[in-house]
Amino acid sequence: MTRRSAVILLLLIVGVSTAQTTSAHSGKDASVYAELAKAPRKATSRHNPLESDPDAVATGAKLFDLHCAECHGEMAEGGKKGPSLRADEVQQSTPGTLFWLLTNGVVRRGMPVWSKLPETQRWQLVSYIKSLIPATGPEEGTPQP
Amino acid sequence: MPQINLQIRLLFAVLVALCLFAAELPAHSQESPYIVAYDHYLEEPGSLDVEYFSTFGTQRGGNDFHAFWTEFEYGATAWWTTEVYVDGQTTFGDSTIFTGFRWENRFRLLQREHFVNPVLYIEYEQTSGADKILKEVEGHDVESDYAVPNSLARQEHDHELEFKLLLSKTFQGWNVTENPIATKNVTGGNPWEFGYAIGASRPLALKASAQRCNLCRENFIAGVEMYGGLGDRYSFGLHDTSHYLAPVVAWNLPSDWTLRLSPGFGLNDNSHRLLLRWGVSREFSGFGAAVSRLFGGRP
Numbered sequence: 001m002t003r004r005s006a007v008i009l010l011l012l013i014v015g016v017s018t019a020q021t022t023s024a025h026s027g028k029d030a031s032v033y034a035e036l037a038k039a040p041r042k043a044t045s046r047h048n049p050l051e052s053d054p055d056a057v058a059t060g061a062k063l064f065d066l067h068c069a070e071c072h073g074e075m076a077e078g079g080k081k082g083p084s085l086r087a088d089e090v091q092q093s094t095p096g097t098l099f100w101l102l103t104n105g106v107v108r109r110g111m112p113v114w115s116k117l118p119e120t121q122r123w124q125l126v127s128y129i130k131s132l133i134p135a136t137g138p139e140e141g142t143p144q145p
Numbered sequence: 146m147p148q149i150n151l152q153i154r155l156l157f158a159v160l161v162a163l164c165l166f167a168a169e170l171p172a173h174s175q176e177s178p179y180i181v182a183y184d185h186y187l188e189e190p191g192s193l194d195v196e197y198f199s200t201f202g203t204q205r206g207g208n209d210f211h212a213f214w215t216e217f218e219y220g221a222t223a224w225w226t227t228e229v230y231v232d233g234q235t236t237f238g239d240s241t242i243f244t245g246f247r248w249e250n251r252f253r254l255l256q257r258e259h260f261v262n263p264v265l266y267i268e269y270e271q272t273s274g275a276d277k278i279l280k281e282v283e284g285h286d287v288e289s290d291y292a293v294p295n296s297l298a299r300q301e302h303d304h305e306l307e308f309k310l311l312l313s314k315t316f317q318g319w320n321v322t323e324n325p326i327a328t329k330n331v332t333g334g335n336p337w338e339f340g341y342a343i344g345a346s347r348p349l350a351l352k353a354s355a356q357r358c359n360l361c362r363e364n365f366i367a368g369v370e371m372y373g374g375l376g377d378r379y380s381f382g383l384h385d386t387s388h389y390l391a392p393v394v395a396w397n398l399p400s401d402w403t404l405r406l407s408p409g410f411g412l413n414d415n416s417h418r419l420l421l422r423w424g425v426s427r428e429f430s431g432f433g434a435a436v437s438r439l440f441g442g443r444p
Binding site (some may be wrong): 055058059062063066067070080081103104105106107108109110111112113115116117118119120121124 | 318
C-alpha cells in the first residue's frame with residue numbers, strides 16, 4: 001500500500017466517523033412520536049402473544065439493555081439519539097403498534113429496523129416497554145411489576 | 146523493503162490504536178452468520194463493527210494459502226453503512242503479503258420492511274492479483290488462477306468497481322437472501338463480470354431467555370450460503386466458473402463478541418476443494434459520537 005493510500009484510508013475512517021449520523025431526537029419533540037400514528041390498522045390490532053408470559057418483561061429488559069438502551073437510555077427515559085419510551089405517546093400505543101414500529105424502524109430518523117430479532121423477541125421487548133411507568137407517573141425510573 | 150515494513154507497521158499501529166480506543170465504548174452485537182452473502186440489515190447508526198476473518202484454502206497445482214482481512218464497518222445513518230477492508234495473505238512455502246484494500250457502501254433503498262428488502266451495494270477495490278480472500282466469486286474465477294507465485298501475482302494491480310443488489314427477507318426467524326453481483330475491473334479493457342451469493346439462516350431458538358448466558362440456543366445462528374461465478378458479458382453462464390457451498394454458524398456472545406465458522410466446499414473441478422473460514426468481530430456503539438468528541442465536535 002502506498003503512503004497516499006494509507007493517508008486516504010485514515011482520513012476516510014476519521015471523516016466518516018465524524019459525519020452527521022442522524023438527526024438528533026429530543027424527548028420533548030412530539031414529532032418523533034408521529035410515526036406511531038402511521039401504523040396500519042391491521043398491525044395496531046395485533047395482540048401480544050406473550051401477554052401472560054411471566055418471563056416476558058424480564059427477558060424484554062435484557063433485550064432492551066442489549067439493543068435499545070444505548071439510544072433510548074438505560075431506563076428508557078430517552079437519550080441523545082432516541083426519544084423516551086415512557087412518554088404518553090408510547091405508553092398509550094397498542095402493543096401491536098409498538099411491534100410494528102420495532103419491526104419497521106424509523107429509518108430516516110435513525111432508528112434501524114429490528115426485524116432481525118425474531119418475532120418472539122420483539123414481543124418480549126414490547127412486553128418490557130409496556131411495563132414501564134409513564135413519565136408522568138409517580139415513580140419514574142422503575143418498571144411496574 | 147524496509148519502507149514497506151515501516152508502512153505495514155504504521156498501518157497495524159493505527160488499527161491497534163483504533164481498537165483500543167473503541168474498547169472503551171459499549172458494545173451490542175447481533176450479527177448474521179454469513180461471510181460471503183449479505184442480508185439487508187445495516188450497521189446501527191454511529192456504531193463501529195471491527196471484524197477479523199481468516200480463510201484457509203487448499204490449492205491444487207500450488208501451495209495452500211491462508212488469506213485474512215480486517216473490516217471496519219460503520220453505520221453512518223440507519224440507511225447507509227460504509228466499510229473499509231484491509232486484505233493480506235500467506236501462501237505456504239512462498240510469502241506473506243499485503244494485497245490491498247476495499248471501500249464498501251451499502252444503501253437501504255426502502256424505508257420500511259417489505260416482502261423483499263433491497264439494499265444497493267457499491268464497492269471500490271484496489272487489490273493486487275495475489276489477493277486470495279475470495280470474499281466474492283465472480284466471472285470466470287477458477288482455482289488455477291490462485292496457483293501463481295506471489296512474486297508474479299502481486300505485479301498485477303486491479304482497480305475494480307463492484308455492484309450488488311442485496312435482496313433479503315426474514316420470515317418466522319428464517320432469513321433468506323440473494324445477492325446478484327456485477328463487477329468491472331476499470332484497469333484495461335476487462336468486461337463486466339457476474340456472480341451470485343445466496344444464503345439462508347435461522348437462530349437456533351427464537352425466544353430469548355431472561356438470563357445472560359453464553360451457551361443459550363438463541364445466541365447461535367446457523368445456516369448455509371452458496372456462491373459462485375456466472376461468467377462475463379461475452380460468455381455468460383456456468384462454464385469455466387467455480388462454485389461453493391458453505392454451512393455457516395455464528396455465536397453471538399453476551400460479552401459482545403461474535404464468532405463465525407464456515408467450512409466451504411467446492412462444487413466443481415474449477416473450485417478449491419476446501420475454503421475453511423472463521424472470523425471474530427466486536428461492535429462498538431457510540432463510536433461516531435466518541436470520535437466527534439475527540440475532535441471537539443458536539444456529541
